[in-house]
Amino acid sequence: MFQGETAITIDDKGRMSIPTAHRELIASQCGNRLVFTYNPFEQGCLWLLPVREWEKVRDEVNRLTRTVSAHRNLQLKLVGAATHVDVDANGRVLVPASQRGASALGKNAVLLGMGSKFELWAEEAHQRQIAMTIGESAVTPEMSKLSL
Numbered sequence: 184m185f186q187g188e189t190a191i192t193i194d195d196k197g198r199m200s201i202p203t204a205h206r207e208l209i210a211s212q213c214g215n216r217l218v219f220t221y222n223p224f225e226q227g228c229l230w231l232l233p234v235r236e237w238e239k240v241r242d243e244v245n246r247l248t249r250t251v252s253a254h255r256n257l258q259l260k261l262v263g264a265a266t267h268v269d270v271d272a273n274g275r276v277l278v279p280a281s282q283r284g285a286s287a288l289g290k291n292a293v294l295l296g297m298g299s300k301f302e303l304w305a306e307e308a309h310q311r312q313i314a315m316t317i318g319e320s321a322v323t324p325e326m327s328k329l330s331l
Contacts, residue, residue, distance in 0.1 A: 184296075184298055184299070185205060185208070185297065185301055186295030186296040186297075186298070186299065187202075187204070187282070187296045187299060188294070188295050188296075189291060189293070189294045189295075190291070190292075190293060191282070191291075191293060191294045191303070192291060192292075192293045193288060193289070193290055193291075194289060194290075194291055196277070197277055197278050197279075197283060198275040198276065198277050199273070199275060199278055199292065199294070199303070200273070200274050200275050200277070201222070201270055201274045201276060202294065203274070205301075206270070206274050206302050208231065209270060209312075212235065212240060212268070213233035213234045213235055213236075213245065215236075215269055215270035216233070216234040216267060216268075216269060216270075217231055217232065217234065217237075217265045217267070217268050217269075217276060218231070218232050218233075218237035218266065218267055218268070218280075218317070219265070219268060219276075219282055219303075220232055220237075220260070220262075220264050220265045220266070220267050220288070221260040221261065221264050221282065221285070221300040222302060223257055223260040223261060224245060225308070225312065226256045226286070226287075226308060227257070227287055227288075227299055227304060227305040227308025227309070227311075228286060228302050228303065228304045228308060228309075228313075229260065229278070229282050229286050229287055229288070229302070229303045229305070229307070230301070230302060230303075231276075231294075231298050231302075231303055232299070232300040232301075233299075234267065235301075236299045236300060236331060237265065239257060240261065241265065243330055244257055244258055244261050244262055245258065245262060251259060255318045262292055263320055264281075264282065266279045266282065276282070278303070286303075286305055286308075287305045287307075287308065288303065288305045289305065289306070291306040292305060292306055292309075293306060293309040294297060
């Protein structure tokens, strides 16, 4: 289970360090194999998943019928863009250049542990997202049952 927010620096070669707190879990869960893909729901964000978790997502998305435009779009952004990466001996991964560009990821980014996956946010996109509050009209019935 991944959780927490970490400021990340992406170096000139496009590499980022996995936070030390997550390295052991990543090594044991997926043998240091991860998958980058687009977050299809928010701009300025990539998903980073352990390979086993990715395979579940990939298979579920690929079961959707391709005759529906929204399904094809989801398949394109998730499956078509998926890139396998290995954590190197220094705990770094290479963020794919095309995904960095499309997500406007610069030198400064934010890595969020989101349970079974990470979200890698461009710093400005993350700041905009965090600044938005959840208004009363946006609260769903499921949210209203939470004891927050």
